[in-house]
Amino acid sequence: MTETAAPERDTAAPVPAGDTTRDQLDAIAAAARRAFAVTVASTAAERAAWIRAAADALDAARDELVPIADEETRLGAVRLTGEVARTTAQLRLFADAILEGSYLEATIDHPDPTTIPPRPDLRRMLRPLGPVAVFGASNFPFAFSVAGGDTASALAAGCPVIVKGHPAHPRLSARTAEIVAGALVAAGAPEGVFAHVTGHETGVALVQHPEVRAVGFTGSLGGGRALFDLAQQRPDPIPFYGELSAVNPVLITPAALEARADELAAGLAGSFTLGAGQFCTNPGVVLVPAGSDFGERVAAALDASSTGPAPMLTEGIAGAFASGIAGLAARDGVDVVAGDPTAQQPGTGEPVVLRTTTAAVIADPGTLLHECFGPSTLLIEYADLADALAAVRAVGGSLTATVHAQPSDELAPIVEVLSEVAGRVLFAGWPTGVAVSWAQQHGGPWPSTTSTHTSVGVSAMRRFLRPIAFQDAPDAALPPELRDGNPLGIPRRIDGMLVLPAGVPGRRPAGG
Structure with a gap:
């Protein structure tokens, strides 16, 4: 789909001037891991504020960023201005989604001694994986790049992000990263929650780095397959979410x-x-x-x-x-x-x-x-x-x-x-153009993607979350999302029934 060279070169080769070195990558990954200790415990309100701050900063920098993007990509100011708007709207959609809370799939089964075997108290939800690597795409320098959908969905899920910038727009990637990183930290996010790296060999090392827990990629079939194989060949294989090649019949x-x-x-x-x-x-x-x-x-x-x-x-x-x-x-x-x-x-x-x-x-x-x-x-x-x-x-x-x-x-x-x-x-129209929404699905069977997930829309968060269940846990030991009083007021499934919180605009009261 987009230009990404297959990582077949010797990883011990000299690092070109300006590329991120292995020592620098190690320091960045360590900072991301430290940041994860904060993001995994952060509230939805905190993360929403961080993400909105990044969106506001990008909107404020639009007149600076669009000329850089046009010079590097030749996509034109009109198209690129619209892409900035799409990118910031996408960030704000994720902020709204994490406050709504249904993405967590919070589920409670109360004890039932009559089942075979007897059922204990079980409470299940999704939690973030850890630091995530994101590979920027060439064809959407804003919406699928440094601050694009992979980054937005990972940050919303509570995962620090390390972006590998695309060589097709290096100055734009670097400047966008500076703006996003500064806005996140200024809004209260931890240092290390977002970083930008460059270089072909750095991308290979990033996929293999032990601190990285998942990868989001948009690019060519050859390059994506090579990185996918690297992710699977690690001592601890990790999810690789690649959007690769499609002819869209x-x-x-x-x-x-x-x-x-x-x-x-x-x-x-x-x-x-x-x-x-x-x-x-x-x-x-x-x-x-x-x-x-x-x-x-x-x-x-x-x-x-x-x-x-x-x-x-x-x-x-x-x-x-x-x-x-x-x-x-x-x-x-x-x-x-x-x-x-x-x-x-x-x-x-x-x-x-x-x-x-x-x-x-x-x-x-x-x-x-x-x-x-x-x-x-x-x-x-x-x-x-x-x-x-x-x-x-x-x-x-x-x-x-x-x-x-x-x-x-x-x-x-x-x-x-x-x-x-x-x-x-x-059933009508033409496939070019992908709306960003709750119901969107942007992903399909191989070779279009390496998974069954979407890279666009609210469900894109699901890629960077994993389920965890708590059995017979005291209420005080549970995350707020799973406590009996539902202090966050989020939708939950209780004993098989979907329960929606009362008094929230646009929702039916529980039992209504």
Whole structure:
């Protein structure tokens, strides 16, 4: 999805000037561990205040940060200004969520001597794992980077964070980290609760560091898989939450194509070229009825929108796109519908539309369904619904899957298959754009992610929490969340029944 080199170099190699040294990393990790002793005992109100302070500081620094980001990423001031707003809104959402309290899954089972075996008093909740490593992404320098969703969700959960900055925007990463760290400590968070490190070898050492208890990663399939393997090969394996690669299939039914072909063509053209195609939810494969002129309509939509070559994030990403799309276009059974795969200009991406058949895809899915991170899409022509769904299954795991249908279409068999391969199923619109909310799911089966969790939305906290149960504990020894009086007023499940606190706006009173 994004540019992250696989960590295959010798970790004993000389450290480039400016990279974090191993001694520095050890000191940072030790400080994070000391900070965890404070964060694990902190209240939701305290953490919410810390997180809101970081959001306020980023908003205040927007006019300083956006020009740095634009210079390093070429994404444009409008897009980047909006991304700052998304980032700070996300931080504030997590602050609200931890005050609400249901994320803790607080559960109480009172003693029952009639069960077999007899049930003791059991009380269960989630608690933070410990210091977390976060790898910033290249394609969202604010929302998926230093202060992005992984950082926000880990801090909200009560975990100190060590961010490995992305080399695509080093000055922005460093300055953002300074602002966030200063705001957190000024708001009362402990020293060491947040830190920023740099360097390829530092990233390898960070995943392997004994003080790190989990990793959040957004990046390439190769780089993510290498780091995932390192996390699993530790003497004490740790969770690695990687968002890696997705082609996000779209299925257009014959009825939908007949009813609104031009609308769908324009929508697809706008979606796969958005941000030069550098979105993890880019619609990379689109299944359309065989014999249609949909490809030509998409080409016309590109011409009408004057979509031409656009700057890409880095020379490396542009080069990988150029070689990837040229290789895909050269495969047997693949036709070029729009653009020139062999004439990509250095540092930019020109939109390309390719076309093939379900038979070709099913015969060679590893090649034809490989993600080309950039402004391209592959149209796959199908004979009937069974043919289309067989190709969708060949796609494998994706972040999203979309169906464009009409009321007359039978959706059940389509939804069944799309639900197998994707974490989010869309019935209208296009997958680019990920709302930050309680219900959002941004993650899917391998290779889109390495887990079943989400990296966007309130449930992203769940990655950095683990369950703990207390048996026959005296009330004074219990965390406040599990005490009989419910002093924090949070939702809890008691003896199998969900009990909501009374008197809180937007909630039903218990038993109501």
